[in-house]
Amino acid sequence: MTTKKNLKRQKLRNAEYYDFQAIQDELYEQSKQNRIFTDLMEIITKEENIRLAYRNIKKNKGSKTAGVDKKNIKDLAKWNDEQLIKYVRTRLQWYKPQAVRRVEILKDNDPTKKRPLGIPTIMERLLQQCLLQVLEPICEAKFFERSNGFRPNRSAEHATSQAHKYMQQMDLHFVIDIDIKGFFDNVNHAKLIKQLWALGIRDKKLLSIISEMLKAEIAGIGFPEQGSPQGSIISPLFSNIVLNELDWWIASQWETLKTRRILNKAEGITSFKYTALRRTKLKECYIVRYADDFKIFCRKRSDAVKLFSATKQWLWERLGLEISPEKSKIVNLKRHYSDFLGFRLKLHRKGKKKNGAPRYTVKSHISKKAERKIKDRTHKLIKEIQKPPRGQTSYGAVSKYNAYVIGIHNYYALATLVNLDFNRIAFGVKKSLKARLKKEMKRTGKAPPNYIKERYGNSKELRYIYDTAIVPLGYVRCKVALYKKKSINKYTAKGREEIHKQLEWVDIDKLRYLMRNPEKGQSIEYNDNRLSLYAAQKGRCAVTGEIPEIEDMYCHHKRPLKTGDKDRYNNLIFVTREIHRLIHEPDESKVKLDLETFQLEKQQVKKLFKLRNLALRPVN
Numbered sequence: 001m002t003t004k005k006n007l008k009r010q011k012l013r014n015a016e017y018y019d020f021q022a023i024q025d026e027l028y029e030q031s032k033q034n035r036i037f038t039d040l041m042e043i044i045t046k047e048e049n050i051r052l053a054y055r056n057i058k059k060n061k062g063s064k065t066a067g068v069d070k071k072n073i074k075d076l077a078k079w080n081d082e083q084l085i086k087y088v089r090t091r092l093q094w095y096k097p098q099a100v101r102r103v104e105i106l107k108d109n110d111p112t113k114k115r116p117l118g119i120p121t122i123m124e125r126l127l128q129q130c131l132l133q134v135l136e137p138i139c140e141a142k143f144f145e146r147s148n149g150f151r152p153n154r155s156a157e158h159a160t161s162q163a164h165k166y167m168q169q170m171d172l173h174f175v176i177d178i179d180i181k182g183f184f185d186n187v188n189h190a191k192l193i194k195q196l197w198a199l200g201i202r203d204k205k206l207l208s209i210i211s212e213m214l215k216a217e218i219a220g221i222g223f224p225e226q227g228s229p230q231g232s233i234i235s236p237l238f239s240n241i242v243l244n245e246l247d248w249w250i251a252s253q254w255e256t257l258k259t260r261r262i263l264n265k266a267e268g269i270t271s272f273k274y275t276a277l278r279r280t281k282l283k284e285c286y287i288v289r290y291a292d293d294f295k296i297f298c299r300k301r302s303d304a305v306k307l308f309s310a311t312k313q314w315l316w317e318r319l320g321l322e323i324s325p326e327k328s329k330i331v332n333l334k335r336h337y338s339d340f341l342g343f344r345l346k347l348h349r350k351g352k353k354k355n356g357a358p359r360y361t362v363k364s365h366i367s368k369k370a371e372r373k374i375k376d377r378t379h380k381l382i383k384e385i386q387k388p389p390r391g392q393t394s395y396g397a398v399s400k401y402n403a404y405v406i407g408i409h410n411y412y413a414l415a416t417l418v419n420l421d422f423n424r425i426a427f428g429v430k431k432s433l434k435a436r437l438k439k440e441m442k443r444t445g446k447a448p449p450n451y452i453k454e455r456y457g458n459s460k461e462l463r464y465i466y467d468t469a470i471v472p473l474g475y476v477r478c479k480v481a482l483y484k485k486k487s488i489n490k491y492t493a494k495g496r497e498e499i500h501k502q503l504e505w506v507d508i509d510k511l512r513y514l515m516r517n518p519e520k521g522q523s524i525e526y527n528d529n530r531l532s533l534y535a536a537q538k539g540r541c542a543v544t545g546e547i548p549e550i551e552d553m554y555c556h557h558k559r560p561l562k563t564g565d566k567d568r569y570n571n572l573i574f575v576t577r578e579i580h581r582l583i584h585e586p587d588e589s590k591v592k593l594d595l596e597t598f599q600l601e602k603q604q605v606k607k608l609f610k611l612r613n614l615a616l617r618p619v620n
Helices: 004-013 015-032 040-044 047-058 081-093 122-140 156-169 189-198 204-214 235-252 270-277 301-319 368-386 394-412 418-437 450-456 493-502 508-516 524-536 577-584 588-598 602-614
Strands: 101-106 114-119 174-178 285-290 293-298 329-332 338-340 343-352 358-366 463-465 468-470 553-557 572-576
Touching: 015 047, 015 122, 040 122, 040 204, 047 081, 047 122, 081 122, 122 204, 122 235, 156 285, 156 293, 156 338, 156 343, 156 358, 174 301, 174 338, 189 204, 189 235, 235 285, 235 293, 235 301, 293 301, 293 338, 301 329, 358 368, 358 418, 368 394, 368 418, 394 418, 394 468, 394 508, 394 524, 450 524, 508 524, 524 553, 524 572, 553 577, 572 577, 577 588, 577 602, 588 602
Parallel strands: none
Antiparallel strands: 101 114, 174 293, 174 329, 285 293, 338 343, 343 358, 463 468, 553 572
C-alpha cells in the first residue's frame, strides 16, 4: 500500500524536474482553456527543459544507436551543462536538420516485407526531445479520450478494454475495420503545420523548425516531400496530431453532436442525451484508436455501410490518406472475427438478458500473425540456449527466453481464450526443447526467483535447464482488460498522485530488461539474486525509497567481496548510483556536504551510514 511518505520521497526524486513540471502543468491548463501560444521557443530553450531532455534521451533504449555522424549518448555525456545548453540554443536559433540514417526492419505483421526506419543523430534526438516536452502537454489537452497509442499512461490494454465495452456492454455488433495505406509515409507536411496552428501552437519560429525537421535529408535517398519518419522521438506525437482530427470528426457524428432540440432532463446527462438521439436518423458510432490502427463500432449494418464510405472520403479529402481496399471492411462480430492489436475479437452468444433478448459476450484469441511470430521467436531463443551467441552465457540465454515469455504472457493475457492459444503453441515448443535440450532439461533445480515462483510455481510444466527455472509457455491465465482512470494525468497534480500510487507494483518491463541483460563478468548466483532482489524491493532504492530508471540502479555488495561474503542474496542490495557513490566516498566532509544537497530524512541517513559501516567506510 502506498504511503504518504513514499509519495513524498517520489516528489523529492523528481524535484529537479518539477521546476519544469510546473511549466508543463500550466501549458496543459492553458491549452484546455484554448489559449493561443506564440512564445513557446522561450520555454523550449530554458535550461530546465534542456537538462530534462538530456535525462530523458539518456534512459531511452535507442540512445546507444548511432546516426550518420556515428555518435551516441556516450559522446554527449562528455559535455558539461554549459556546453549542452549553448549547443541547443545555437542550433535552434539557426536550425538546419542533420541527415537521418535509414535502415529497413522486418514488419511485425508480415515478416516477408520490410519497413523503413529513420535513425536521427543523437544531437537531433536531443533537440526533438526539447520540442516534445513543450508540445506534448499542449496537445494532450486537445487529444480525444479514446486515442491510446504513444501517449503518456495509455496502452493497448486501454484500447482493448474500450473495444470490449462497445461489443459486450453496449451491443454494438458491427465494426468498421479501416487500414490506412502507408500512413507514416503519406503524412502531408503542410496539413500537419495547419493542424498545429489549429491546436493553438502559433509560434512561427517553432513551426518553421518543425517544417525543417519533417524535411530532414534521408542519407543516400534525398529530401522527403511528405511523410513522418518512423524512428524519430517526435514522430508519434505528429501522427496523433494528424489523426486527432479524425477522432473528433467521428465523435461529432454522435457523441459530441450539439442538438437544437433535446429533452430538458438530458442536459448534461449523457445517457438521456443518447436515448433522445436514438429516436433520430443519426448514426450511432464510437471510435477506438491506437496510433494508426483504429475501429469504428456501429449498432446497425446500414449505419456501418454509410459511415465506411464517409470515412474513406473524409480521410482522402481532409488528410490526403488512402485506405487499403483489401484490408478494409465491415465485420458482423456475431459471425466473424475482427483483428485488433494482435487479438482476434468476436461475440459469442451466452444466455439471455432480463428482457429476453440474447446476451453476447466477447470471445478473443491471439491473432494468427501473432501466433506465427511467437512460434518463430521462441524456436530462435531455444536455439540460443542450445548454442549461446558469442559473449552470452547459457544462463543469459535462459534469462532472455524467460523475459520474452513473461512479456508475451503479460500482453496476450487480455485474450479471453489465451490459455487455449498458448497451450497449442507450447505443444510445438516443448518438442523443440526436448529435441535440442533433452539432456540438460530436468524436473528439479535451484529454487526459482520469487517472481517466477509466485506466478509459475504451481505449474506441472515447470522445468529446469542448467539448474535454472525456465518459464512454462503454456501456463497463463486470462486477465480482464481495464479502463484507464480518467483522473490519471501526467500534467495535473491529482493525476500524478494516481500514477505514484501505481508505482507500488513491480515494473515488469524493467524486470524483463534485467533478465535480458545480465551483468557481464558476474557469477550466475549474482545475476539470479539480482533479479530476486529487484522484485523483493519492488524496484525501489533501499535507502531513499525512490523508484529510479533501471540504468540509475546499482546492485551493491553490502560487505566487500574480499571479506568472502561474495554474491549471496543477503549480501546484495539495490541502491541508486548516487547513493552507491556516497557509500564508497572516502572523503567524509564531501559525504556530509552531499547529504545537505540530497535532503535525506533522518532514517535514510541512518540506513546510508549502516551501509558505509558494512563497506568499511564509517562516518564519525
